Amino acid sequence: MLDVFTQRRIESLMNGYVHEKVPAQLRTMVKLTYELKENELILTEERPRGQRYQWERMPIARFYWEGDQWKVYASDDYSSWSPVEVIVPCPDFEDVLEQVERDESGVFWRERD
Structure with missing residues (x-):
């Protein structure tokens, strides 16, 4: 489990990112x-759904801390995850987030219906 300091650091980073x-x-x-x-x-x-004040959520990426490194997964079909082989597991969260942002493999920032 991540320590409180690391959680707060990631939350701060992600708040700025989003x-x-x-x-x-x-x-x-x-x-x-x-x-x-x-x-x-x-x-x-998230994008607005037909009804007012409702948003549809579409998963983009899953970052999982395991064995002292971050592993990155992409959403297959809104319910399952596949490892992204081109992103090598890394202990630095910022590094894997940057690789998702660059999306050189084209699996994260694709057109959504």
């Missing part, structure tokens, strides 16, 4: 959120 990723003028149409629990962080994209 704030900067989506421009202010688009935040009524799309937003990024994350959920940090124990050894796992799930990054999601």
Whole structure:
């Protein structure tokens, strides 16, 4: 399990990341959120659903702390995760987040229906 200091550091990093990723003028149409629990962080994209004040959540990436390193997974079909082989597990969360941001394999930031 992650220590409190590491959790707070990751929360601070992610709060800045999700704030900067989506421009202010688009935040009524799309937003990024994350959920940090124990050894796992799930990054999601949310878009408005047909009903007022409801958002549809689409998972983007799963970061999992195991064996003193972060492993990254991509969403297959909104319910399962597959390891992203091109991102080598790493002890530095910022490093794996940067690789997800660059998305050189094209598995995270694809067009959504």
